[in-house]
Amino acid sequence: MRLTKINLPFLTLVSSLLFGSLPSATASAYSSDVTMETIKLKITGVQNNPHPAVVLVPTTGIARIRVERFKGMIIEQDINVQVASLTPGNYSIRANGSIIVTSFKTDSTGAADVMIRDEAIPQSIQPVTKVSLIEVLDSSRRVVLTGRFKGASVPGRPTIMGRAELTSSDKNIKGVARYVVRPIGNAVEQLVIVEIHNMYLRPQPYLVRFISSTQNRALGAITVNRLGRGIIVFTTNPGRNEFDCEARLADDRFPRVQDIRVIEIYDRDTLRVFARGQFKRVTPTDIKEMATAIELSGTQAESISQAQGRIRIMTRARDNFVEGRIDVALNGLNSGDVFDIEAEFDDGTTVILGSVTGDADGSSRVRFTNFPYRQWDTLLPEPVQDVTLIRKLTIRNINTGEAILRGTVNSDR
Amino acid sequence: MKISNLIISLSIVALILASGVMPKSSAMASDVIEETINLSAPGAQKSSLSAIAQPSKSGVARIRIEYFKGIEIEEYLNVQVAFLSPGSYRIRANGNIIVYTFTTDSTGAANVTLKDNAVPLNIQPVTTVRLLEVINSSGDAVLSGRFAGAAPPGKPTAIATANLVATEKYIRGSAQYIVRPIGNTVERLLVIEIWNMHWSPQPYMIGINGTAIGAVVVNHVARGKMAFMTNPGRHDYDQEVPLNSQFTDISQIRTIEIFDHDSKSVFARGKFTIITSSSARQQAPVKLSSRKGLH
Numbered sequence: 001m002r003l004t005k006i007n008l009p010f011l012t013l014v015s016s017l018l019f020g021s022l023p024s025a026t027a028s029a030y031s032s033d034v035t036m037e038t039i040k041l042k043i044t045g046v047q048n049n050p051h052p053a054v055v056l057v058p059t060t061g062i063a064r065i066r067v068e069r070f071k072g073m074i075i076e077q078d079i080n081v082q083v084a085s086l087t088p089g090n091y092s093i094r095a096n097g098s099i100i101v102t103s104f105k106t107d108s109t110g111a112a113d114v115m116i117r118d119e120a121i122p123q124s125i126q127p128v129t130k131v132s133l134i135e136v137l138d139s140s141r142r143v144v145l146t147g148r149f150k151g152a153s154v155p156g157r158p159t160i161m162g163r164a165e166l167t168s169s170d171k172n173i174k175g176v177a178r179y180v181v182r183p184i185g186n187a188v189e190q191l192v193i194v195e196i197h198n199m200y201l202r203p204q205p206y207l208v209r210f211i212s213s214t215q216n217r218a219l220g221a222i223t224v225n226r227l228g229r230g231i232i233v234f235t236t237n238p239g240r241n242e243f244d245c246e247a248r249l250a251d252d253r254f255p256r257v258q259d260i261r262v263i264e265i266y267d268r269d270t271l272r273v274f275a276r277g278q279f280k281r282v283t284p285t286d287i288k289e290m291a292t293a294i295e296l297s298g299t300q301a302e303s304i305s306q307a308q309g310r311i312r313i314m315t316r317a318r319d320n321f322v323e324g325r326i327d328v329a330l331n332g333l334n335s336g337d338v339f340d341i342e343a344e345f346d347d348g349t350t351v352i353l354g355s356v357t358g359d360a361d362g363s364s365r366v367r368f369t370n371f372p373y374r375q376w377d378t379l380l381p382e383p384v385q386d387v388t389l390i391r392k393l394t395i396r397n398i399n400t401g402e403a404i405l406r407g408t409v410n411s412d413r
Numbered sequence: 414m415k416i417s418n419l420i421i422s423l424s425i426v427a428l429i430l431a432s433g434v435m436p437k438s439s440a441m442a443s444d445v446i447e448e449t450i451n452l453s454a455p456g457a458q459k460s461s462l463s464a465i466a467q468p469s470k471s472g473v474a475r476i477r478i479e480y481f482k483g484i485e486i487e488e489y490l491n492v493q494v495a496f497l498s499p500g501s502y503r504i505r506a507n508g509n510i511i512v513y514t515f516t517t518d519s520t521g522a523a524n525v526t527l528k529d530n531a532v533p534l535n536i537q538p539v540t541t542v543r544l545l546e547v548i549n550s551s552g553d554a555v556l557s558g559r560f561a562g563a564a565p566p567g568k569p570t571a572i573a574t575a576n577l578v579a580t581e582k583y584i585r586g587s588a589q590y591i592v593r594p595i596g597n598t599v600e601r602l603l604v605i606e607i608w609n610m611h612w613s614p615q616p617y618m619i620g621i622n623g624t625a626i627g628a629v630v631v632n633h634v635a636r637g638k639m640a641f642m643t644n645p646g647r648h649d650y651d652q653e654v655p656l657n658s659q660f661t662d663i664s665q666i667r668t669i670e671i672f673d674h675d676s677k678s679v680f681a682r683g684k685f686t687i688i689t690s691s692s693a694r695q696q697a698p699v700k701l702s703s704r705k706g707l708h
């Protein structure tokens with residue numbers, strides 16, 4: 001079914017489900033949210049680089065607030081202020097124009113890294129998202145650095161998404177790069193996620209380079225584990241800890257991640273490119289959009305009469321690729337039982353997408369996508385290149401192989 | 414202990430505190446239990462891909478559970494495999510609990526994470542998993558491994574520090590390595606911090622004992638920090654990466670260099686000074702301190 005054939009109410013429903021509103025198998029329990037914002041501090045003119053010999057080190061600063069909540073309860077929060085090239089000496093940090101947060105002393109180069117965490121944060125600025133203005137004062141109470149937080153919140157739905165398959169002359173080396181731009185309250189966060197696997201070439205680490213129309217720069221290096229698998233995420237807010245390895249995105253070089261056209265993984269010595277990917281533009285006419293919902297019904301052999309399920313399959317045009325997604329929502333399962341989700345394609349082949357387990361209340365949800373960017377997204381197996389070719393879905397008990405639910409995709413999709 | 418030794422030890426403790434390298438304080442009431450193991454092939458299957466060098470073992474598994482004030486707030490089981498024969502496999506825990514079915518890509522690789530509610534109830538918490546196997550369609554184990562039993566990090570058993578010295582006097586940096594028990598297993602981490610690094614181009618390569626192990630990127634104020642560790646994902650640090658497998662014995666690290674990836678010119682260099690185990694024991698109370706006012 002093409003998108004144009006879907007009636008409006010269903011389209012609205014699908015739209016509301018397309019991002020975020022359907023938790024995955026784990027999302028329903030994933031109640032830990034991080035609110036985080038990093039800003040640059042500007043000089044006020046009171047001081048400016050007391051080390052003229054080091055012309056490349058300007059007087060500057062950054063500030064970061066971070067709050068982590070679990071089920072609404074704050075479990076961790078901090079304010080971090082870093083400064084460079086101040087006149088060496090004593091300083092204090094002031095919030096919202098009147099609240100002295102802490103005092104600190106720079107090293108002999110005028111640098112400092114100050115972290116105020118949890119109980120050390122004054123009550124009047126807890127949670128730290130209350131901080132809108134942050135200032136660094138010298139010993140004469142003059143403001144030397146200042147900056148304003150825009151007001152962050154937990155990440156919203158992405159507004160821009162891009163994807164590039166990494167290819168290599170070695171057919172076993174594989175990878176994918178994804179970029180995401182998403183609002184975090186009044187601020188914006190950008191991520192570039194780079195994953196590679198089967199990288200058995202030596203030596204490590206492998207450098208990661210991005211190319212736009214104006215820049216061609218290495219931004220970092222990726223280290224793989226003993227399986228040759230590695231991931232690095234360049235982000236404007238490293239420290240959110242959604243990914244194991246988060247590095248700073250050099251937003252002075254790549255202020256708009258959607259401007260990145262090419263990514264390369266290369267050897268630092270020989271400059272040999274191991275893998276390369278292009279964020280190709282796709283014209284809208286090339287894209288087949290589809291959305292369909294399948295109600296699963298019990299099989300004749302069913303042993304769990306109360307089991308019910310619904311699966312939504314959709315494809316949607318993103319900025320330079322087509323996202324394929326399968327959302328599975330089951331209920332009435334036996335708590336603790338594990339079930340395989342089996343997809344049958346038009347050509348008769350079958351692929352097991354993955355498994356779900358019945359929660360304490362007998363429900364289970366999971367989302368498979370070719371664009372996983374949240375911790376709880378599950379990557380579609382590689383054999384599933386086009387979700388629109390799925391014609392039948394079966395839920396089977398993992399131990400007995402018994403099919404408990406089955407559904408068929410409407411033939412007019 | 415002689416007074417002079419005590420002063421030196423306290424100075425080192427102060428140095429470590431000052432450079433902010435100690436991981437999140439245990440006073441924060443958030444504990445992470447994490448263990449990563451290798452999965453080995455018992456010979457049931459050999460890689461069908463002979464064109465490239467293949468490892469003798471082709472799997473890793475990790476369990477991670479995070480508590481806040483005794484409340485479990487997050488847990489997961491992660492299994493990664495490489496160079497299996499492409500197809501579908503199952504993950505089996507403790508010999509008889511089938512927990513997941515996955516399909517590899519065409520190279521025989523897969524990366525599976527079961528998180529929170531997706532972890533079957535009979536292996537919650539995930540620390541109850543001892544034996545982990547990947548089985549094929551015949552039920553034969555093609556990979557297996559045993560968790561030793563992790564726990565929150567204990568007191569360090571070995572610590573060494575290095576001040577980074579640069580030819581340019583404004584470049585500053587420090588490095589530390591820590592070996593600490595995590596229950597029945599051991600965690601190793603190497604933490605590097607540099608500041609006033611405004612040279613171009615980034616990233617700056619990090620070499621230990623003459624071998625590059627990673628690259629650090631500095632921020633707007635020319636400060637960068639990263640941690641190499643056996644259990645990346647504990648999230649004690651913003652940037653955590655796997656410790657290069659060439660340095661499984663972290664105590665063998667003697668030197669560290671920050672160098673340019675093009676010209677290989679060295680920006681900063683340091684030599685590690687080992688803190689004795691007795692000094693390390695004195696260090697333990699430091700973990701309870703706040704990191705407020707680091708400089």
